[in-house]
Structures are given as structure tokens and as C-alpha cells.
Amino acid sequence: xxxxxxxxxxxxxxxxxxxxxxxxxxxxxxxxxxxxxxxxxxxxxxxxxxxxxxxxxxxxxxxxxxxxxxxxxxxxxxxxxxxxxxxxxxxxxxxxxxxxxxxxxxxxxxxxxxxxxxxxxxxxxxxxxxxxxxxxxxxxxxxxxxxxxxxxxxxxxxxxxxxxxxxxxxxxxxxxxxxxxxxxxxxxxxxxxxxxxxxxxxxxxxxxxxxxxxxxxxxxxxxxxxxxxxxxxxxxxxxxxxxxxxxxxxxxxxxxxxxxxxxxxxxxxxxxxxxxxxxxxxxxxxxxxxxxxxxxxxxxxxxxxxxxxxxxxxxxxxxxxxxxxxxxxxxxxxxxxxxxxxxxxxxxxxxxxxxxxxxxxxxxxxxxxxxxxx
Numbered sequence: 001x002x003x004x005x006x007x008x009x010x011x012x013x014x015x016x017x018x019x020x021x022x023x024x025x026x027x028x029x030x031x032x033x034x035x036x037x038x039x040x041x042x043x044x045x046x047x048x049x050x051x052x053x054x055x056x057x058x059x060x061x062x063x064x065x066x067x068x069x070x071x072x073x074x075x076x077x078x079x080x081x082x083x084x085x086x087x088x089x090x091x092x093x094x095x096x097x098x099x100x101x102x103x104x105x106x107x108x109x110x111x112x113x114x115x116x117x118x119x120x121x122x123x124x125x126x127x128x129x130x131x132x133x134x135x136x137x138x139x140x141x142x143x144x145x146x147x148x149x150x151x152x153x154x155x156x157x158x159x160x161x162x163x164x165x166x167x168x169x170x171x172x173x174x175x176x177x178x179x180x181x182x183x184x185x186x187x188x189x190x191x192x193x194x195x196x197x198x199x200x201x202x203x204x205x206x207x208x209x210x211x212x213x214x215x216x217x218x219x220x221x222x223x224x225x226x227x228x229x230x231x232x233x234x235x236x237x238x239x240x241x242x243x244x245x246x247x248x249x250x251x252x253x254x255x256x257x258x259x260x261x262x263x264x265x266x267x268x269x270x271x272x273x274x275x276x277x278x279x280x281x282x283x284x285x286x287x288x289x290x291x292x293x294x295x296x297x298x299x300x301x302x303x304x305x306x307x308x309x310x311x312x313x314x315x316x317x318x319x320x321x322x323x324x325x326x327x328x329x330x331x332x333x334x335x336x337x338x339x340x341x342x343x344x345x346x347x348x349x350x351x352x353x354x355x356x357x358x359x360x361x362x363x364x365x366x367x368x369x370x371x372x373x374x
Contacts, residue, residue, distance in 0.1 A: 001324050001325075001327075001328050002178075002328065002331075004178075004181065005178040005181075005327075005328060005331060006324075008174050008177050008178050008181065009155075009162065009171065009174040009178070009327065010155045010162070011028075011174075012025070012028065012170050012171075012173055012174040012177065013155040013162065013164035013165070013166065013167065013170050013171065013174065014154055014155055014164070015028060015170065016074075016105075016107040016147040016148075016149050017070060017071050017072050017074065017147060017149075017166065017170065018071060018072065018073070018074030018075060018076050018091055018092070018147050018148065018149070019071045019073075019074070019076075019091040019092060019198070019199040019200075019201045019202045019205075020071075020076065020091065020198070020199050020202075021071075021074070021076045021145060021146075021147045022047075022070045022071050022198050022199075024107070024147065025070040025071075025170070025173065025196075026047065026049060026070060026196070026198075029041075029049055029051075029070075029173075029177075029196055030049070032177055032180075033051060033180075036180070036181075036184045037055070037184050037185070038053055038054050038055045038183075038184055038190075039051060039052070039053050039180060039184050040052045044209070044210060044213050044215040045213065046198065046206060046209040046210065046213065046215075047198050047206070048195060048196060048197050048198055048206050048207075048209065048210045048215055049195070049196045050193060050194070050195050050196075050215055050216070051180060051193065051194040051195075051196075052191075052192075052193050052194075053180055053183045053184055053190060053191065053192050053193075053194070053338065054190070054191045055183060055184070055186055055187075055188065055189060055190040055191070056187075056188065056189030056190065057189055060191060060343060060344070061219065061343065062219055062220065062221055062343065062344040062345070063191045063192060063193060063217075063219065063220055064192050064193070064220065064221060064222075064223055064337045064338065064344070065192070065193035065194070065195055065216045065217070065220035065221070065222050065223070066176055066179070066192060066193070066194050066195070066222075066223045066224075066225060066334055066337070067194070067195040067196070067197060067207070067216075067222060067223070067224045067225060067286060067290075068169050068172035068173045068175070068176050068194075068195075068196055068197070068224075068225040069169045069172070069173075069196070069197045069198070069199075069200030069201070069206065069207070069286065070169070070170075070173055070196050070197065070198060071092075071169075071198060071199055071200055071201050072092070072149070072165075072166035072168055072169070072170065072201065073090075073091065073092020073093060073094050073201050073308050073309070074090075074091065074092060074147060074148055074149045074150075074166075075088040075089065075090055075091075075104055075106070075134065075147070075148030075149070076088060076089045076091060076145060076146070076147060076148065077106060077142045077143065077144050077145060077146040077147075077148065078133065078144060079144055080141055080142065081135070083140075083141065084137060084138060084139075084140075085118070085135065085136070085137060085138070086106070086115060086135070086136045086137075086138045086142050087133055087134070087135050087136075088104075088106075088115075088133070088134050088135075088136060088142075088148055089132070089133060089134075090120070090130070090131035090132060090133070090134050091201065091202055092201040092202065092308065093130065093201065093308055094130070094131070094308050094309065094310060095129075095310065096120075096122055096129055096130065096131055097315065098309075098310055098315070098316065098317050099117055099120060099131055099134065100117075101117070102117050102150065102151075102317055103115065103116050103117070103150075103151040104117070104136065104148045104149060104150055104151055105148065105149060105150075105151050106138070106142045106146045106147070106148040107146060107147050107148070107149075108142060108143065108146055113138055113139055113140055113142050113146075114138065114139050114151065115136035115137065115138045115139075115142075115148065115151075116136060116137045116138075117134055117135070117136060118135045118136060118137050119134075119135045120132070120133065120134040120135065121133045136148075149165050149166065150165060150309055150317050152164075152165045152309070152317070152318070152319050153165075153319065156319075157324070160237070160323060160324055160325065161236070161305075161321045161322065161323055161324060162321060162322060162324055162327075163319040163320070163321040164319055164320060164321070165309070165319060165320075166309075166320060167227050167302075167304055167320040167321065167322050168226075168227040168304055168307065168308065168320060169200065169225065169226060169227055171227050171302060171322050171327060172225035172226060172227060172301075172302070173196060173225075174327075175225060175302075175327060175330045175331050175334060176194045176196070176225060176334065178331040178334075179192070179194075179331050179334035179335050179338065180194060182331070182335050183335060183338050183339070186335075186339070188339050189339070190338045190339045191338060192334075192337065192338035193216065193217065193220055195210060195215065195216055195222075197210060197286065200286060204284075204286050204288075204289040207286040207289050207290070208289050208293065211289065211290060211293045211294065211295065212293075216295065218295075220295075221252075221255045221258070221295070221296045221297065221344050222255070222287070222290045222295050222296065222297035222298075223255070223259060223297070223298055223299065223300055223334075223337065224285055224286045224287040224290065224297060224298070224299040224300070225299070225300055225301070225330075226243065226280075226285045226286075226299055226300075226301040226302075227301060227302045227303075227304040227320070227322060228241070228243065228280040228282060228283070228285070228301040228302070228303065228304060228307075229280075229282040229283070229303075229304055229307035230303045230304060230305055230307075231278070231280060231282065231303070233278060234276055234278045234280060234303050235303060236303045236305060236321075236322065236323040236326060237303075237323045237325060237326065238274065238276050238303075238326075239273075239274035239275040239276050239325075239326060239329050240275050240276070240300055240301065240302055240326050240327075240329050240330035240333060241275070241276045241277070241278050241280060241300065241301045241302070241303065242256060242259055242260055242263065242275060242276065242277040242278070242298070242299075242300060243278065243279070243280045243285070243287070243298065243299035243300065243301045244256055244277065244278070244279050244298070245279050245280075245281070246280060246281060246282075246283060246284050246285050246287070246288055246299070247281045247282065247283055247284055248284050248288050249287075249288045249291060249292065251287050251288075251291055251297055251298040251299060252291055252296040252297055252298055253348060254296065254344075254345070254346050254347060254348045255296050255297055255298040255344070256298040257348040257350070257351060258342070258344045258345075258348070259298055259300065259333075259337070260277060261342060261350065262333070262336050262337055262340050262342060263275045263333055263336075265336070265340070265342070266332060266333060266336045270332060272325070272329075273329050273332055273333075274329065275329065275333065280299075280301060282307070285299050285301070286299075287299040296346060300330060300333065300334075302322045302323075302326050302327060302330060303322070303323070303326065304320055304321070304322055305320060305321040305322070306318045306319060306320045306321060307320070308320075
């Protein structure tokens with residue numbers, strides 16, 4: 001694996017984050033862009049960050065905008081009840097059974113404060129029941145607004161996989177940054193936008209605000225980055241996934257087809273590159289919001305183990321993990337999308353041409369056999 005990419009990935013996966021408390025990741029992104037050639041950064045009024053990379057004279061009419069969300073299910077400190085008892089909000093989708101006897105760390109000035117769960121309130125019923133306010137025993141005061149995450153180890157690589165407190169979607173953020181790093185240093189013509197959205201884990205809040213504010217230029221087509229729960233038909237190690245849809249919608253066919261063609265061209269240039277094309281119906285992703293609210297969009301995702309830190313075999317909280325070769329191939333794919341000479345069009349002209357050719361080849365045979373079909 002590219003050493004610089006490995007460094008970026010491990011650093012990003014070590015950052016604490018939670019919905020509406022993503023400041024550590026956002027500050028890292030701001031610092032990442034400083035003094036980078038051809039990279040400009042803008043921030044919308046909702047706190048989403050848009051990075052634009054442009055190198056050389058490449059000016060495509062329809063550039064790609066690749067998105068990733070900067071949050072992960074986690075805790076946000078609410079208030080100290082006394083000098084050793086903290087109340088914190090829980091935000092994100094984790095089943096309540098996983099909270100029993102668990103520990104967390106609250107990142108006060110980058111120095112973690114240990115916390116042990118004493119009790120919690122919940123909201124919702126049945127499968128929708130979720131933790132709401134969680135009470136912790138803590139070793140010292142934790143200021144309101146402090147990010148808390150499960151007490152899990154720092155990122156570690158084992159047997160071609162990386163394990164971390166949060167791969168969803170910090171691994172997606174890291175993939176975008178690796179692509180930006182390469183594109184900003186490249187001598188090839190390139191152009192791409194990268195949108196980093198907030199509060200995805202509570203219902204695409206940042207993405208929908210960005211859509212409403214037209215943060216993403218309307219000329220762009222959108223590729224959402226996700227880490228999606230592993231499925232038997234989409235295993236880790238078989239390549240990043242061109243996600244044709246989620247549990248609710250199918251994504252824009254023309255965008256999906258275009259990304260597939262770029263990936264096909266990449267397989268011809270890089271022997272190690274591979275990808276999958278799959279329906280990942282384990283949940284919803286931001287591509288549904290972009291498609292529903294006026295953009296042409298699809299999704300590229302990494303297969304994820306222990307989705308939202310839930311180890312379904314043990315019933316306990318555990319590190320998430322992804323395959324490193326999947327990650328590196330996703331980075332290569334994003335670089336190719338920024339540099340491709342292919343032009344995106346809303347109509348899949350390659351598919352239209354192929355269908356016309358098939359019809360033309362068989363037109364005469366269809367006509368001469370029409371009476372036999374009756």
C-alpha cells in the first residue's frame with residue numbers, strides 16, 4: 001500500500017467524531033488543504049466543507065463531486081451532574097443491547113477521559129429503540145460538547161485489514177484525501193470536487209442542508225462514498241463496490257454506468273485493480289438524498305466489518321474494519337474519476353449505442369420470423 005496513503009488513513013481513523021460534533025475532523029481537513037497546489041476550500045453556512053481540485057487546463061462540462069460524511073455514531077457530553085458523573089447524548093444507530101457494561105472515552109483537549117456507563121434513557125420502540133441520554137461515571141470533569149467514542153484501541157493493521165474505532169465514514173474521508181493528495185501533485189490535467197458532510201448518522205442532515213443551499217455546483221454529478229455493512233454477495237477483499245442502490249432507492253443509472261466505465265478502463269491499466277457492482281440494501285445512504293432532491297448521483301462503498309461497532313457474533317462493541325486493498329483501489333478509482341478523458345453525460349450513450357446495434361443486427365431475423373411466432 002502507498003505509504004503516504006497509509007499514513008493519511010491511520011491518522012484520519014484516529015480522530016474523534018460524532019454527529020454535530022465533528023470539529024476535530026473538520027479542522028484536520030482545513031489544515032490538510034493549506035498550501036496544496038490547485039486546491040481551494042469553501043465552507044457553507046451549515047459547516048459542510050467543499051474542496052475543489054483543479055490542475056492544468058482540464059475543464060469538463062460535468063465534473064465529479066465525491067462526497068463523504070465526517071461523523072460516526074458517538075456521544076456528545078451534555079452536563080456534569082456532579083464532579084464524577086456525566087450525562088451525554090447518544091447520536092447514531094446502535095442497538096441498545098450493546099450499551100450494557102460498556103466504556104467510552106471523552107476527548108478533552110485530545111486527552112481522553114475514561115467513562116463507564118451507569119444508566120441510560122431510550123427513545124423509540126421495537127427495532128427503532130435507541131439510546132438517548134447516557135449517564136457515565138467519569139474520572140474528572142468533561143465540558144459540555146465534548147466528543148465521546150467507545151473505548152476501543154487505536155487503528156491497527158492485521159492480515160491486510162485495518163481495525164479502528166470508526167471506519168464509517170472516516171475511511172471514506174481518508175480515501176477522498178488520498179485522492180486529493182495525488183491529484184494536487186499530479187502533472188496531469190484534473191478536476192474534481194469533494195464535499196465533506198456533517199451529521200449523516202442522524203439522517204443525512206448535513207447533506208440535505210448542502211443540497212438545499214446548492215453547496216455542490218449544479219453542473220456536477222455526485223458520487224457518494226460510504227462504508228456499508230458486509231454482505232455475503234459483497235465480501236471484503238473483492239474490491240470497492242459500485243453501489244447501484246440502497247434499501248430505499250436505485251441511484252442514477254447514467255452516473256452508475258459512467259463510474260463503471262471509468263473502473264473498467266482502470267482495470268486495463270492496473271492489473272491489481274478490481275471492483276464490484278452490487279445492490280447494498282443494508283440501509284440508506286446520502287446518494288438517496290442527492291437523487292431524490294435534484295442531483296444525478298450514485299455511490300461507491302467499502303465493505304465494512306462490525307458495522308457501527310456491533311459485533312453480531314459476540315453481541316459486544318468491537319472495532320470496525322475494512323480491507324486495505326479495497327481502500328487503495330477506491331483511491332485509484334477516485335483519482336481516475338478526476339483525470340478521466342471520458343465526458344459524463346446524463347444519457348448513457350455507450351449503452352444506447354450497444355442496444356441500437358443489437359436491434360439492428362437482429363432486425364431482419366425478427367421480421368422474417370414474425371409469422372412463425374403467431
